[in-house]
Amino acid sequence: MARKQLIAGNWKMNGGLAANGLLIDAIEAGIGSPACEVAVCVPAPYLSQMADRLLGLPVMLGAQDISAFAQGAYTGEVSGAMLRDFDVCYAIVGHSERRQYHGEADAAVAAKAEAALAVGILPIVCVGETLAEREAGQTEAVVRRQLAAVAGRLGDRTGAIVLAYEPVWAIGTGKTATPQEAQAVHAALRAQLGETGGADAADKVRILYGGSMNAANAAQLLAQPDIDGGLIGGASLKAADFLAIVAAAH
Ligand code: PGA
Numbered sequence: 001m002a003r004k005q006l007i008a009g010n011w012k013m014n015g016g017l018a019a020n021g022l023l024i025d026a027i028e029a030g031i032g033s034p035a036c037e038v039a040v041c042v043p044a045p046y047l048s049q050m051a052d053r054l055l056g057l058p059v060m061l062g063a064q065d066i067s068a069f070a071q072g073a074y075t076g077e078v079s080g081a082m083l084r085d086f087d088v089c090y091a092i093v094g095h096s097e098r099r100q101y102h103g104e105a106d107a108a109v110a111a112k113a114e115a116a117l118a119v120g121i122l123p124i125v126c127v128g129e130t131l132a133e134r135e136a137g138q139t140e141a142v143v144r145r146q147l148a149a150v151a152g153r154l155g156d157r158t159g160a161i162v163l164a165y166e167p168v169w170a171i172g173t174g175k176t177a178t179p180q181e182a183q184a185v186h187a188a189l190r191a192q193l194g195e196t197g198g199a200d201a202a203d204k205v206r207i208l209y210g211g212s213m214n215a216a217n218a219a220q221l222l223a224q225p226d227i228d229g230g231l232i233g234g235a236s237l238k239a240a241d242f243l244a245i246v247a248a249a250h
Contacts, residue, residue: 003206005036005222005249006162006229008062008124009236010092010210013043020046024053026239034058036229036249039090040236041124044078047086062090065098066121068111080119091116092231094126094146096168106149113150117160124162124208124231125150127189131169139167140188147192156198163189163207164231170211172233179220179227182209186226215244222249 015023020042031038041062042050050061067077083091093116094109109125116123127146129139143165151158165185167177177185186207194202209221210231221227229249235241 003204003228006206006208007034007036007038007242007246007249008090008092008208008229008231009040009242010064010095010231010233011040011042011236012064012097012233014237015043015046017046017049020049021053023237023239024050024057027059027242028053028057030239030243031058031246034246034249036246038246041090041092047083047088051086051088060089061087062092062124063088063121064092064095066091066093066112066116066123068108068115070115070118080115080121083121084119088121090124090162091121092126092164093123094150096126096128096166096171100168106146109146110150110153113161114153114157117154117157122160122162124164126164126166126210126231128166128168128171128211134167134169139185143185143189144192147189148196151193151196151201154197156201158193158197159199159201159204161205163193163205164210165189165207166210166231168211172212174212176212176214176217176221177209179224182221183224183226186224190226213245215241215248218245219248 039060039062093112098104113123127143129142206228208229208231213230214235
């Protein structure tokens with residue numbers, strides 16, 4: 001079991017040409033040779049800027065979404081082939097903000113994961129429960145349903161995805177799952193990968209934690225046996241915080 005941890009920044013709809021340049025300047029100055037894999041998932045208009053800026057840096061480029069379709073009359077969508085033109089390695093799919101504000105259901109998330117793999121992009125598939133679902137004791141049932149939709153479609157290709165457990169109540173709220181709470185869900189997800197994802201999926205798939213991970217709590221979360229990295233929103237917009245999280249990973 002030698003999974004290399006992945007620290008992926010999710011810039012969401014933040015930044016701009018000038019601000020992105022400054023952020024990458026600071027990351028470049030401090031990143032050194034990280035022990036983990038590092039990525040930044042940037043808004044689509046800045047893929048070109050970041051593809052240029054990340055050349056030679058130990059930071060991979062990611063997108064925040066990907067179309068389920070290969071090409072054609074899908075106004076506003078960005079295809080996997082277009083992302084590949086900018087050396088995109090990762091695409092977030094099924095983020096709770098897209099599920100909530102854009103009506104993305106489990107089937108669409110699964111189709112997007114498949115579209116990513118079809119062009120050699122690794123989908124970072126997000127799952128997570130709302131506060132109401134957690135309080136009703138439904139956490140495992142919810143994330144199980146969300147993962148099952150993807151594993152059902154991908155079958156033995158499930159081992160190629162990255163999974164991200166992002167409790168919705170922890171995203172952008174400053175409330176983090178405790179390392180124990182997160183580890184329990186990660187372990188359940190890994191067991192499910194073993195049941196449904198093909199032979200080596202449980203061993204291979206990196207399960208990231210996301211939801212108010214920051215410089216202060218990263219080390220404890222990343223020390224859990226089934227937490228293989230982080231999907232970082234707010235703290236990825238400050239170079240010092242992002243670099244501190246990278247330094248806490250292995
Ligand atoms: P947060 O966001 O770190 O700001 O909570 C994480 C995410 O939504 O991916």
